[in-house]
Amino acid sequence: MTGAICTTTCEYGRLHTFGVGLLSFPRPNPIIATKPQPLSGCTRSIPLSTPLTVSYGGRRRMMTMNAAATDTLQKGIAEFYDESSGVWEDIWGDHMHHGFYEPGSDVSLSDHRAAQIRMIEESLRFASLSDDSVQPGNIVDVGCGIGGSSRYLARKYGAKCKGITLSPVQAQRAQELAAAQGLDGKVSFQVADALNQPFPDGEFDLVWSMESGEHMPDKTKFVNELARVTAPGGRIIIVTWCHRDLSSSEESLRPEEQQLLKKICDAYYLPAWCSTADYVKLLQSLSLEDIKAADWSQYVAPFWPAVIKSALSWKGITSLLRSGWKTIRGALVMPLMIEGYKKGLIKFAIITCRKPAS
Amino acid sequence: MRLLTHNMLSSNIKGVTNGFPLRIEVEKVVEKEVDFNVDFLRNMFAKIEWKALAEASRTMGYSELPDDAESSMLDSDEFLRKFHHALLELHLEEGALVCPETGRKFPVNKGIPNMLLHEDEV
Numbered sequence: 001m002t003g004a005i006c007t008t009t010c011e012y013g014r015l016h017t018f019g020v021g022l023l024s025f026p027r028p029n030p031i032i033a034t035k036p037q038p039l040s041g042c043t044r045s046i047p048l049s050t051p052l053t054v055s056y057g058g059r060r061r062m063m064t065m066n067a068a069a070t071d072t073l074q075k076g077i078a079e080f081y082d083e084s085s086g087v088w089e090d091i092w093g094d095h096m097h098h099g100f101y102e103p104g105s106d107v108s109l110s111d112h113r114a115a116q117i118r119m120i121e122e123s124l125r126f127a128s129l130s131d132d133s134v135q136p137g138n139i140v141d142v143g144c145g146i147g148g149s150s151r152y153l154a155r156k157y158g159a160k161c162k163g164i165t166l167s168p169v170q171a172q173r174a175q176e177l178a179a180a181q182g183l184d185g186k187v188s189f190q191v192a193d194a195l196n197q198p199f200p201d202g203e204f205d206l207v208w209s210m211e212s213g214e215h216m217p218d219k220t221k222f223v224n225e226l227a228r229v230t231a232p233g234g235r236i237i238i239v240t241w242c243h244r245d246l247s248s249s250e251e252s253l254r255p256e257e258q259q260l261l262k263k264i265c266d267a268y269y270l271p272a273w274c275s276t277a278d279y280v281k282l283l284q285s286l287s288l289e290d291i292k293a294a295d296w297s298q299y300v301a302p303f304w305p306a307v308i309k310s311a312l313s314w315k316g317i318t319s320l321l322r323s324g325w326k327t328i329r330g331a332l333v334m335p336l337m338i339e340g341y342k343k344g345l346i347k348f349a350i351i352t353c354r355k356p357a358s
Numbered sequence: 359m360r361l362l363t364h365n366m367l368s369s370n371i372k373g374v375t376n377g378f379p380l381r382i383e384v385e386k387v388v389e390k391e392v393d394f395n396v397d398f399l400r401n402m403f404a405k406i407e408w409k410a411l412a413e414a415s416r417t418m419g420y421s422e423l424p425d426d427a428e429s430s431m432l433d434s435d436e437f438l439r440k441f442h443h444a445l446l447e448l449h450l451e452e453g454a455l456v457c458p459e460t461g462r463k464f465p466v467n468k469g470i471p472n473m474l475l476h477e478d479e480v
Contacts, residue, residue: 067477074474138405162366164473171470185392185446188363192473196370196480200378203366 065217065271074166074193076269077215081167084327085146087319091310094177095120095148097211097239098300098348107302115303119239120152120210122299126292127237127352129206136206140164140229142194143212147174147187153208154186162199164192195221197229205234213240213279217271223282233357236288238279239296242349245277257345260336267333276349288353297341297348304338359450359471361414365406367471369457369464371479379410380455382417383463387453392446399441400432406445415444 065073088096092112099115100122101107107115124130137159141150144163147170154161165171171189178187192198194209195218207230216222226236243253243261252258261273276293283291310316311331320328340346369377412423422440424431431437454463455471462479465472 067480070480071477162363166474168467168470168472172468175470184390185360185362185398188359190359190363190367190471190473192471193475196473196475198367198370198473200366200368 070195070217073215073217073269073271078166078168080269080326080330081145081165082169083324084330085167085170085173087323087327089146089173090319091313091316092307093148094146094151096145097149098303099306100296100299101302103298103301105302107306112303112306116148117152119300120149123210123237123239123350123352126294126350127235128290129235129237135159136204136234138204138231139206139208140197140199140204142197142207142209142226143215144170144174144189146170147177147189149208149210150174150187150189151178151181151183153206154183159186159206161187162204163187163189164194164197165189166191166193195225197225199229201228202231202234203229205231207234207236209236209238209240211239211241213238214268214270214273219274219278220282223279223286227283227286227288227355230355232355235354236283236352238349238351240279240349240351241273242276242279242347243273244345244347245275253345257343260340260343260345264333264336264340267329276347276351279349279351283351283353287356289356291351291353293349293351295347296350297346300348301341304334304341308334308338359466359469360446361411361418361448362402362445363471364414364450364455365411365445367455367473369459369462370473371457371460371462371475374457374459377457377459379407379414379458380464381458382414382450383454383456384418384450385452385454386450387418388449388451388469389447390449392442394439394442396438399438399445402445403427403429403432403441411444415448418444418448418450420444420448 085096093116095113095116097116097119099112100119101115121130128134129136135157137157139150139153139157139159139161141147141153141161141163144150144165147163150161150163153159163171163174165174168191171191174189178184178189190198194212194216207226209226213219213222226238230236243257246252253261264270265272276295280291280293311320311334320331337346364380364382367380369380371377408427409425412425415421415423420443423444427437449469450466451469453466455466456463
């Protein structure tokens with residue numbers, strides 16, 4: 001990718017034309033720390049999101065945040081996805097999660113959709129739900145994106161599915177896709193908060209959280225709500241990004257690990273991370289049964305390099321330039337995800353359990 | 359938002375003991391045809407809070423549902439068609455859902471309810 005002329009429309013609706021030089025991924029520090037410059041001709045500057053002061057990986061503190069900071073985070077999340085969902089869908093389709101790949105396999109760009117579907121199927125299998133005799137009838141998709149999982153699960157099980165997201169743009173798009181696919185009566189989407197789900201207790205026999213847990217500022221509350229809306233005998237499936245488990249002598253992650261996570265958090269509107277062990281403890285504290293957890297990092301390794309490659313394609317770059325700063329910043333931070341995985345700091349985790357029948 | 363969805367939403371505002379059912383404020387109702395499926399309706403009947411459905415349906419301008427219903431009525435085609443229409447074919451496009459205890463309004467725009475709570479409601 002060498003030189004090219006691009007036109008783009010900035011956030012204030014002005015069309016700008018400029019040359020694009022060789023795009024290389026810069027050292028993380030300077031880019032993240034720099035305030036983005038307004039495109040020439042724009043008179044307003046684009047503010048950096050408010051930095052969140054949270055703790056990273058503190059063993060005893062369970063990652064809480066005050067109401068004002070939560071509000072800021074949620075607005076950031078909503079805006080990030082309002083802005084980015086279109087770009088993602090355009091290039092990757094309607095599943096906004098990692099693909100599941102055979103370790104060491106050679107993966108081409110066309111394999112990714114199949115891998116994303118495999119991720120759903122492997123997750124169901126891990127939770128002992130791929131047996132034909134077990135059919136959930138009422139499903140909630142917590143952090144549903146544009147509804148990829150919701151529509152897939154509704155179709156697979158002939159079930160009703162409700163999806164919740166903070167992003168009005170996503171909810172709208174999810175509903176459009178459902179209607180277009182004839183699923184309008186089976187799946188519905190609401191703008192709602194996973195930490196305060198607008199559903200009665202025990203409503204759902206499958207509670208599905210596919211890569212949304214990392215956005216939750218209060219893991220305790222998040223897990224409590226998941227458990228609350230699960231019907232007796234129902235199952236919870238959480239697939240999420242965690243940091244490595246702490247050893248018994250550690251109180252928190254090492255400073256350089258915390259620094260790396262912080263950069264990722266700022267770009268993706270993530271609050272403090274927790275470990276897989278933390279999730280297991282939370283589920284145990286709620287007397288949930290059959291708790292299983294696994295590290296699937298080796299099965300998702302091809303994903304980020306593939307996303308980066310797609311971002312660097314012509315379509316990727318022009319789409320990014322047409323989106324906004326939040327999306328671009330998200331793209332720039334992708335190599336940090338690879339770094340985190342390589343260092344054994346970031347884990348792709350699955351945690352499942354079952355609510356007791358009575 | 360159809361009434362099938364409304365029948366499963368409740369207000370989770372801090373301090374509210376019974377946030378169900380949400381009252382409906384109508385600004386725009388749209389009717390969209392949906393394929394009639396008897397098995398689906400029979401299946402759903404047990405899970406529906408009937409009074410809430412009947413009340414909501416009236417608010418949306420459709421008063422054909424009886425105030426009370428029991429499963430024997432599922433044998434009647436006429437009843438099933440009314441049930442079908444109210445549950446699946448009436449859409450609140452614009453309006454609000456109102457917490458029955460606090461009166462707080464959750465907006466509905468383009469058919470999507472926004473159930474997010476404010477800082478002080480959590």
